[in-house]
Amino acid sequence: MASLALLFFLIISSTFLFSHAANLQLQSSTTQDESFTSILVSQNGLDFVKDLLVNKAISSIIPLQLPATIEKSARIPFLGNVNMVISNVTIYKIDVLSSYVKLGNSGIAIVASGTTCNLTMNWRYSYSTWLVPFEISDEGRASVEVEGMEVGLTxxxxxxxxxxxxSLMDSGCYVKEITIKLDGGASWLYQGMINAFEEQIASAVESAITNKLNDGILKLDSFLQSLPKEIPVDDNxxxxxxxxxxxxxxNSSIEVDINGLFTDMKNVPAVSKNYWQTRQPSFFCTDQSKMLGISLDEAVFNSASALYYDAEFMEWIVDKVPDQALLNTAGWRFIIPQLYKKYPNDDMDLNISLSSPPVIRISERKIGATVYADVIIDVVEADQVIPVACISLVIRGSGSVKIVGNNLGGSVKLDDLQMSLKWSKIxxxxxxxIQPVMWTLVQTVGIPYANSYLGKGFPLPIIRGFTLQNPEIIFSSSKVSVCSDVAYSESDDLDQLYLGCKLFGQQKPRM
Structure with a gap:
């Protein structure tokens, strides 16, 4: 049961990272203490985890050897003093008939009832009597069945x-009934006397199980205190x-609020100045039977957008396109005649940089993104790159979301493109x-490049071995919610946490 408590809270504390937004306007001076992510596990989810982890807990407990050697003496008419000893009492099997997790304002209770366990032990008798001048002894093995046991902690x-x-509030184990069967020696003779040990055996079992619970709680608290407050995404x-x-x-769920924003290596929250957040109600699932709710607020995406913009990762040099004629002044001779006249048949590249972090908006129907970019048209002569003009773009797109395994993936399409001339040397x-050319470049180069990453998605931090099953995606104001059941694969180890959450590459892309 100690392992049940430990693994139960591994699920609760580490399973799900991204979720719904909390409240208040984003300010860099206060975001460290605000919640932008919450974790919600429903009663069905808790029941699933409980059923799975009861078996894990049992396998970690048995075999459990009780430390005590129990001795007892009795004076029996005609026989005299009889010394009785049982030792090496070992629990080798536990079966749980039913168990439940109950939540309340005062705490969390995990109870296993109708539990039976099987034990083995050594027994020995010795006594002396006036009938014979020497000590008489006998020994053997015994099997013990404990029925109606209830184990719980709060x-x-x-x-x-x-x-x-x-913090442990209460723990205990109660044994209702014990049956002892002796093997070896003259067991038929001593069966009645060994039954006198039932109370001591029951007490020893109750004490051993309770101590395991208490030890598990102490280890769990130490584990929770050691959990990292930051998960590395990449080098930045x-x-x-x-x-x-x-x-x-x-009475039917647990919710844990965490910060959830991207921060740079200096622990400075990355927040776009164009982004704000207002209080949103807790997310909900249309199917209330779903085990888990994972809601991604646009705050998470906008903080990532701002961080990688500040790290100057959003710059590209486009020197290859499907229609390579678009990167030669000859291909522009009817679009910008003076460019071809001044630099006839010269190669070109497009230096693209974002002028501000992309802004992501989530509504009840879709995810929208607005990208502000500057495109510098360069002419390449020999080893010299000559900037000739700069065009400002406002790109608006909409996206779709899908679940790929345990990843949140999707795609984006171009909705609108607006342009203005920023400066020109020609x-x-x-x-x-120029606009049709830019539209073609965005459509044939930018969108496929973005979708190649979005299609793979990024992993939701879930304990290794668990996978989402039959997920449902729900759009609402400022967030996307994923409501899902989960499955578990025995081939994986629950103790291995999947903390990878790499969303971007570490090198500036060159297209």
Whole structure:
């Protein structure tokens, strides 16, 4: 049962990272203490985890050897003093008839009832009597069946400096009935006397199980305190997973609020100045039977957008396109005649840089993104790159979302493109002629490049071995929610946490 508690909270504390937004306007001076991510596990989810982990807990407990050697003496008429000893009492099998997890404002209770366990032990008798001048002894093995056992614990959970702190409120084990069967020696003769040990054996079993529970809670609390407050994304960013509020326990779910924003290596929250956030209600699933709810707020995406913009990762040199004629001045001779006249048949490239972080908006129907970019048209002569003009773009697109395994993936399409001339060294440009070319470049180069990454998606931090099953995607104001059941593969190890969350490459792309 100690392992049940430990693994139960591995699920609760580490399974799901991305979720719904909290509240308040984003300010860099206060975001460290605000919640932008929450974790919600429903009663069905808790029941699933409980059923799975009861078996894991049993396998970790058995075999369990009780430390005590139990001795007892009795005076029997005609026989005299009889010394009885049982030792090497070992629990080798536990069966749980039923178990449940109950949530309340005061804490979390895990109870296994109708439990039976099987034990083995050594027994020995010795006595002396006036009938014979020497000591008489006998020994053998015994099998013990404990029935109607109930095991449970209750604990509280609170935020302690950004981590979860566990406090044991109650634990115990109660044995209802014991049956002892002796083997070896003259067991038929001693069966009645060995039954006198039932109370001591029951007490020893209760004490051993309770001690295991208490030890497990102490280890679990130490584990929770050691959980990292940051998950590395790559060489430039961390994800802030520090707990910012006490967990919320209702009668049917557990919710844990964490910060959830991207931060750079200096622990500075990355937040776009164009982004704001208002209080949103807790996310919900249309199918209330789903085990888990994962809601991704646009704050997470916008913080990532701002961070990688500040790290100057959003710059590209386009020197290859499907229609390579578009990167030679000859291909532009009817679009920008003066460019071809001044640099006839010269190669070109397009230096693209974002003028501000992309802004992501999520509504009840779709995900929208607005990208502000500057495109510098370069002429390449020998080893010299000559900037000739700069065009400002406002690109608007919409995206779709899908679940690929445990990844959140999707795609984007171009909805609108607006242009304006920022500066030119070759005179005025006819923007209406250039716009179809830019649209083609974005459509044939930019969109496929983005979708190649979006299609793979990024992993939702889920404990290794668990996979989403039959997920449902729900759009609402400022967030996308994923409601899902989960499955578990026995081939994986629950103790191995999947903390990878790499969203971007580490090298500036060259297209």
């Amino acid at each position: 604990f509280g959970l609170e935020n302690h400096e950004g981590t979860l702190k566990l 960013a961390f994800l802030n997973v520090s707990v910012v509020e006490n967990p919320i326990l209702s 005179g005025s440009l006819r923007m209406y002629l």
